Amino acid sequence: MRRTRMPGVLAALFIASAACVALGPSTARCAAQxxxxxxxxxxxxxxxxxxxxxxxxxxxxxxxxxxxxxxxxxxxxxxxxxxxxxxxxxxxxxxxxxxxxxxxxxxxxxxxxxxxxxxxxxxxxxxxxxxxxxxxxxxxxxxxxxxxxx
Structure with a gap:
């Protein structure tokens, strides 16, 4: 499997969406506006x-x-x-x-x-x-x- 680096914005969106899955939509702001x-x-x-x-x-x-x-x-x-x-x-x-x-x-x-x-x-x-x-x-x-x- 080949690994690639995610640009900063993409990585931030990935982390935010992972937090949204873990914490639920009422706890974290789950999506970009x-x-x-x-x-x-x-x-x-x-x-x-x-x-x-x-x-x-x-x-x-x-x-x-x-x-x-x-x-x-x-x-x-x-x-x-x-x-x-x-x-x-x-x-x-x-x-x-x-x-x-x-x-x-x-x-x-x-x-x-x-x-x-x-x-x-x-x-x-x-x-x-x-x-x-x-x-x-x-x-x-x-x-x-x-x-x-x-």
Missing amino acids: TPSPPGAQEYIIWPYDGAVITGGKLWVRMGLRNMGVCPKGVDIPNTGHHHLLIDTDLPPLDQEIPSDRQHLHFGAGETDARIELPPGKHTLQLLLGDHNHVPHVPPVYSKKITIIVK
């Missing part, structure tokens, strides 16, 4: 920044340019799925996106969603996640918008 292509852009189609919504129930329409949308768990290059951040800042961009009332996951590949918000001022922002709900490198996220619910 998924790359995003140049020019990828996520944006909120509706509501627009400054919109006043009556009643609290609204449709959020999500847009993505230079990438595709696919369900969670599907590992296809240059794709991901939407996460809507409500009244919060971006989470750590090298970890799985939380799933709670402020971080809504659209893992079935949805591009619009009906949400309900209480009266008041709210912020909305989109963050694209890969097949494992981890932001891409570089991360793809929308501008944060503000809406008012009456």
